Amino acid sequence: MTLLDQYHSARKHTEQLCSLLHPEDYVPQPVSFVSPPKWHLAHTTWFFEEFILKKYLAGYTVFNEDFCFLFNSYYNNVGKRVLRENRGSITRPATSTVMKYRNYVDMHMELLLQMKAEKTDFHDLTEMGINHEQQHQELLLTDIKYIFSCNPISPVYSDEVEWENQQNESSGFLTISEGVYGIGFEEDGFCFDNELAPHKVYLQPFEIENALVTNAQYLEFMEAGGYENFNYWLDEGWKWVNENKINSPLYWHKADGKWQHYTLAGIQDIHPNAIVTHVSFYEAAAYAEWKKMRLPTEFEWEVAAPSLDWGKRWEWTHSAYLPYPGFRKTEGAVGEYNGKFMINQMVLRGGSCATPPHHSRTTYRNFFHPEERWQFNGIRLAKL
């Protein structure tokens, strides 16, 4: 597949994800960590315009000067921008205008990629833009789920989404022996800067479970008083549980004595064999403590990954999100992509039902704050 084909494919997929939305669905931002669908459509487009077209396509005229301000996410080097928590105020431009913006940028990207098809300097940026768009495809789905869940009438996104019912396909524990292992991306092709530099770590011997924790297993924890016993919890996790009155994964509620949850296909009963999702790091760590096991580190996970069945849930690790040895931020705006977030977050490995195919890999590092759980994240246990 040529780079242009990849570009088209990624762009088209984003629009397909939106094809089921009503005009009103594109606007709300119920909490600051969620972005409106219209914003995702525009921001991914802005990325190509700002970092590629403005610089590499001679004579390019920006679609609309205001959009740089409206749809910049967090790049201080690019200039002023709408505060993250105010994205829900962008009623205009209309979604139809944003679609025109997408077409305009696509047309010019096509032109550029056709003129300079052989690998050259902006090809790396294009590859990054495609991967960036794929990251937003995942966010688009999790943000739509969050936005819809805030509506008391629990709208259905699509009857066909069955992700929450995914099950494990393997069981038992994998044993890894003590020793020095290589970590980080070393292959050809694209990776994010946070996967670099490749380096060695020393691992103590450990075992890691082939299956992810299921709803039935998690319910056992809940029924054993997991949310009421401080001994299982980190101190700040216990505070989080009490201040927010948490007593189940996100989107769960009890109706007539039975646990149900909101899914993109509407309200459903909890399926016991399905893999648990929408748990925070605090919950994952408390569950592990209760089981007298632990979460794997991101290095253990990476070493074990080639033998694991992964890709249905993002998996919390017990590693903080920190730079690898030899990591350096790129100069300029692109350097703001990953490095500046390396504090107060935990690493997740794998990929989820909402991750576009082929987007993730065993060295891929996702990261969220320990209380965040609106992604499709899950729990894999380790021991020793």
Next chain:
Amino acid sequence: MTLLDQYHSARKHTEQLCSLLHPEDYVPQPVSFVSPPKWHLAHTTWFFEEFILKKYLAGYTVFNEDFCFLFNSYYNNVGKRVLRENRGSITRPATSTVMKYRNYVDMHMELLLQMKAEKTDFHDLTEMGINHEQQHQELLLTDIKYIFSCNPISPVYSDEVEWENQQNESSGFLTISEGVYGIGFEEDGFCFDNELAPHKVYLQPFEIENALVTNAQYLEFMEAGGYENFNYWLDEGWKWVNENKINSPLYWHKADGKWQHYTLAGIQDIHPNAIVTHVSFYEAAAYAEWKKMRLPTEFEWEVAAPSLDWGKRWEWTHSAYLPYPGFRKTEGAVGEYNGKFMINQMVLRGGSCATPPHHSRTTYRNFFHPEERWQFNGIRLAKL
């Protein structure tokens, strides 16, 4: 005009105000005191369904059971409801569905009013519902202005709105002599319960200005350091100024050394002769203090009103919003309309450019917290 004609006229006017909106404009709620246009459209409809059709139209089937929960504003007696600050999460029902809801309720109201055209028990409620809808027409405009103003690209609602440029048509002071005066609504026709009971007050002699304060006059206060000198301010007003870094009326900003403001017709220069608007009670009182005058009480205003030129701005009075002697809350949900808000608010009298014609009267009591200023409110001075 028959009651049915009045009903149709009010309902139609609401929809006309929305005719300039895009689908995305109906959704956002940038702050809790503002409601999304779609919510106004539905809530005013719910009022007729809940208080009239459900009770007085035999065999009436509600349009959608969920709507009672979604579009109840603050009537505890009617049951649970969406929290005020979550109204922006109601992506679905679509605006088109809300318009169907309006049609459905209109059709049934028409039926009911035709069946029972002679004055009967629900006619008072219908009159109240019409007045309620008119109040929301005003809120619709001020909320649209607020919502649009949060958008960094300052969209235009209509080029034809010229309210902010309204000017005074009279000048000088009106003198009222000491004595006992009657206060409150005593005529035939509709009034709100907070205008009752009619009663007497004793007024000391006073003078009240025929004109409202203009932008030029208010700018003089600003340039004299009005926002920097604590001596003009109430203590909580001074705190409000400092905590929110207030240095001008709402919607004003300085561009290239010149004051401009956001209007429903877009960004415009401040017109010196126009009547100042979007000032809080704190600002109105500070301005009066600086002028060594004061705001009138609501009783002074009511006594003077027949001789005043009023109706362009809601006018802050120096009266707290409290029950009149003999005021009693109506039993049940309708009793929640006014009485329960009689604390921590100040009374405004008059009416504004956004008030529907014939909606207000000299006994009408509007009320807001002393820091609120997104209505078209203004300043009239009194002395002695």
Next chain:
Amino acid sequence: MTLLDQYHSARKHTEQLCSLLHPEDYVPQPVSFVSPPKWHLAHTTWFFEEFILKKYLAGYTVFNEDFCFLFNSYYNNVGKRVLRENRGSITRPATSTVMKYRNYVDMHMELLLQMKAEKTDFHDLTEMGINHEQQHQELLLTDIKYIFSCNPISPVYSDEVEWENQQNESSGFLTISEGVYGIGFEEDGFCFDNELAPHKVYLQPFEIENALVTNAQYLEFMEAGGYENFNYWLDEGWKWVNENKINSPLYWHKADGKWQHYTLAGIQDIHPNAIVTHVSFYEAAAYAEWKKMRLPTEFEWEVAAPSLDWGKRWEWTHSAYLPYPGFRKTEGAVGEYNGKFMINQMVLRGGSCATPPHHSRTTYRNFFHPEERWQFNGIRLAKL
């Protein structure tokens, strides 16, 4: 009694109130509306130094330059000051130093008052300073009660304080007929500026209860679900009840199914015949609503007062704290005493068990926010 005698008497009384405190008791400020006892001791002294000695005693040297900053309460005209919420940080000067400060200022006030014993310009300020000190005597007691109540071991201030058990000495209703009445202070002697100017009001006929509401009566309200039924509450009162989980007057708790309360004499059982205290305006108004009566206005209270048994509790009125007709702030710092607080507060009339004898009078206006209840406030009902 000469002015000097009055001065000595007031100063001595403050120190007597502190005689039961330990050194550690002088320091804490658990919430911003409460001040540490040491601060009261110093601030009342600063008032005489700042407003009298510095201006009227030739050659006076201030005790310590820092104290002007440390012990100014809210007089912006006097210069910068410690933020109200930081008064608990003033570990030094030691209480012993503050006592030296008191002695130093007393010695100089004595000198000044002896030199100029005949009535002259600073005599009014001295009278005001004495009344100011008396106001702080009341706050000293209510602040000590609040501070001690935050200590889990509920320390006893004095076994001899029996205020909470005070009972009514009269019953029935007093009837006042319709007409024009005079309001405000018109006698010789001292009054605060908020009691001026004397003016007329028109009152509708009303009845006012001779007795204040008792604990037994208030318990009836509680047992009738008073704190659970929104219909009795103002909207912001209902919010206050729910956000703060209020279900009884301040300092009450249930132990073994029985209501007890913290008093300055330690934990005691609720005495049914004693007058209820530590209720907010919201609670007072809800109680009245439940009784199908109302609170009197401050004008009704003032007119009825000569025939009432008052002085055991500050009594909430249904009047907002606003300027009287003709009220003007004094120029300069002393003008900040009352006027700038005339917003968002309700008037209380009477006086309480903690008020120094002869300090209050029928025209005296006390004022607090509707949720405040750490004063010894109570409820008197009116009707019609």
Next chain:
Amino acid sequence: MTLLDQYHSARKHTEQLCSLLHPEDYVPQPVSFVSPPKWHLAHTTWFFEEFILKKYLAGYTVFNEDFCFLFNSYYNNVGKRVLRENRGSITRPATSTVMKYRNYVDMHMELLLQMKAEKTDFHDLTEMGINHEQQHQELLLTDIKYIFSCNPISPVYSDEVEWENQQNESSGFLTISEGVYGIGFEEDGFCFDNELAPHKVYLQPFEIENALVTNAQYLEFMEAGGYENFNYWLDEGWKWVNENKINSPLYWHKADGKWQHYTLAGIQDIHPNAIVTHVSFYEAAAYAEWKKMRLPTEFEWEVAAPSLDWGKRWEWTHSAYLPYPGFRKTEGAVGEYNGKFMINQMVLRGGSCATPPHHSRTTYRNFFHPEERWQFNGIRLAKL
């Protein structure tokens, strides 16, 4: 030195640190992360009573039942306790009573240690209690500094404290080569559970600076616009800087164009050659970024430590505070000592001017949130 001697020595040292305080100094808690001196005196005593005397001294009678509640810090297993932020409300018991409590517990600990002088089960707990008391000696000093700094008159704790002027005694970089290294405590004697289990890590080659960053060097960063350029900062650090208007280390202020800081000896000029202190992790990391270097990891620090000059400042590392491989929480209350805090904090290594002699060691792990800076912390740079 026998265990009893060590016990006496530690207990006496705590009291010596308090010998310069006034009674009022023992009480305030200006922010929740600081505890009042009286609380430290009592809490360290409670530790011995709760974990040793109650269990190991037959017939022991607790000094006062309330103290378990009042002076428990964060041990959920021991029962309910005063909320951390309410420690400033404990006016009573008086400091003199707390001193009696210390004597009472000391007398009984002496008895117990004399009866069972040979090493037995509670000796480990006694050693832990002594180390716990030493940790609180350090907090006592940093908390006194914080409490005093909140007082606008900047009281002096002791003229003799000259810590802030400590200077480096070495310079240049130390080079460590790539390889597998041992980490964690492996010697005889006491260590905290977070230093276990000993394990191997693989380190890439690196260089670490012998000297800590000085005031002069840090001022260079400040003058180069360090606090104004987002490129040096982690995203949450940049937010912290802006929300809190940070533009220098804690306790610094500019007077007449010259930087000064509050020290335990009062206000002093900044000494350029002294080692910078009271910087947060965010500031340390921003400084390193500006220098195009980085902070060492805790593992690099531990390997380099035997060759470093350390002990004047706690040194921020770029490692998150997480469990070592094989770490298990102890059962029961003692298990709450360290493990439950292993989230959202960064590791500091070394020790500071306020650390009691012989308390720290090269494997010792201190930890604070990235914005905390009231400890005597500093910056050591690493590279490669």
